[in-house]
Amino acid sequence: MDSTGLTAVSVAEILQSPHQRLLAYPGDVVGCDRISELADLGVTAIYDWGPKQIQSWHCLGLGYCGLVLLVQCQGQQIALKVRRTDASHASLAQEASMLTLANTQQVGPQLLGHSPNFLLMDYVMGQPLLAWLQGTHSWTRATLQSHLTQLLWQAFQLDQVGLDHGNLRCVTAHSIVTSQGPVLLDFSSASTTRRPANVTTLTQGLFWGTTIAPLLVPHWFHPDIQPCIERLRRYKHHPTTKSFQRLLDLLFDR
Template sequence: MLNLLNKILCYPKFNEEEFKKRLEEFHSLGIEDILSDGKIKINDFKILGKGTNSLAVKAIYKGQIVALKIRRTDSSRVTLEEEARILSKVNKFNIGPKLLNFTQNFLVLEFIEGNFIEEFLTCENLNQVKNVLLKLLIQCRILDIIKIDHGELSRATKHVIITKNGDVKIIDFETASERRKANNLTSIISYLFLRPEDPFKLRERLGINIDDLKYLLRDIKKNNSEEIFYQILSKLNIY
């Protein structure tokens, strides 16, 4: 297992001193095992995801399956602790994967099983689609209210998972910030409804008047009120 760990914990460039430090962190977290599972391969080991700053692998923690996020050795970020702080804050509103433990280089997260938003939106059951969209927009509204900008919801393809029970999970708060203006609601609406090609056919399926929607989005940028939010939900025909 040690040979495997040095390839995963110190990806992409192995360093003996860094590996010893990370191995100590890894053991301090209480991780019992890491599992080869996922659609991406690194050195013949399957992982859940790979980004410019981190990897995500399936692991065993306190007898349960979790997602372990690992900071890459070539990451521009010196720590994952800021992401942990943001997650602990949004978790209070039942948003994001539950943060179970963390160190400088690792996050132990609830493992979320389901379909990414693009896969889910092929669902033919319009009531299910409406229910999920409502949950997603409410979560984005909450993030705006608590002034945390996710940063990636205008490109939400791999950042929203829908579980088998129809729960909505916004994931990957790596680029989230409290220092810039929170635009989660307008970002996700642009992604879902305003792209020229309308990839999910939501404008057609929900009977949305695009001009009315754009007008309300301009309004909510100026006045982030609950009244305008519910007007938007009404125009989207999901409330």
């Protein structure tokens, strides 16, 4: 979806309309704390735009922890994550910390600012991975290999800094394919207190037992599961660049 040429609705105007509920979803009234946080972050307007629709307003995404809106901040189009009022997380501080760590490895959208109830991030424009795979566009086997390798490399980088994403088995809901390649999203379940399993989880999510795996078969051989399990096991015990590369060699038959 192309967001150029859109008209932004000012925050002041939204706060005087029923759409203010977007900023306190699924509640009805925006508290003074959230209004103050938006002002401090520099958010001046919100766009009615995105693939999801909530209360007659379009947004970029909706999850258990929050919804994501396209907003205007310092004249730029930015993604704003709004903490749901019924979320189990008391604030978005933990997610901000995890995304900051991921950004040190050039993984995830760049965090631009945060408060207890909001995250400001680079707007990642593209298609969800599943939609990209199902699309009518023509992509080559080389492009497919490149994108899957990039996803696995991002998972490897997270493993190296001890950050477990937590949702990579369902990577279709947590990745966007941009013109430069795929980007991992949503670090709401990420943690540094459990053993990271990003590469092993993502490999299983891509190649076995998910909605993605059957889509790869016409364009890819289906990796023999037993040898892959062996290499995943070796990687799990010794998550080095060498063991990771050996896994890639087997997955992509090179």
